Amino acid sequence: MWGTIIMLVLTIVVFYFFAIRPQKKQERETAEMRNSISVGDEIITIGGIIGTVVIIKDDKMMIETGNDRSKLTILKSAVRTVLRDDEPATDSGEKPQ
Numbered sequence: 001m002w003g004t005i006i007m008l009v010l011t012i013v014v015f016y017f018f019a020i021r022p023q024k025k026q027e028r029e030t031a032e033m034r035n036s037i038s039v040g041d042e043i044i045t046i047g048g049i050i051g052t053v054v055i056i057k058d059d060k061m062m063i064e065t066g067n068d069r070s071k072l073t074i075l076k077s078a079v080r081t082v083l084r085d086d087e088p089a090t091d092s093g094e095k096p097q
Contacts, residue, residue, distance in 0.1 A: 034076045035076075036082070037056065038056070039055070039056060040053060041053045041082050043063065043080075043081065043083065044079075045074060045080060046078050046079075046080045049074075050065065051072065052065075054071065059075055059076050059077070060076070061073070061074060061075075061076060
């Protein structure tokens, strides 16, 4: 009887440390990244659009894309990556190796 309860508790603890905790950490880092976006930052959206932030209001922002300076209004939650000067854009939104 006690062996079954201990195994159940151990399973829950292992599941927490290998699944739930890392996911919450990643969500927290993503939220911090999205909240630190400022005007002038270059971003990549979830849909793969690369643009420069022009205006930020609440949970929306306007970005400028392309040579013709087209403007798009997007949600902050649609931002995948904020590009820094030392990070070139890649197709997957990840840092190149």
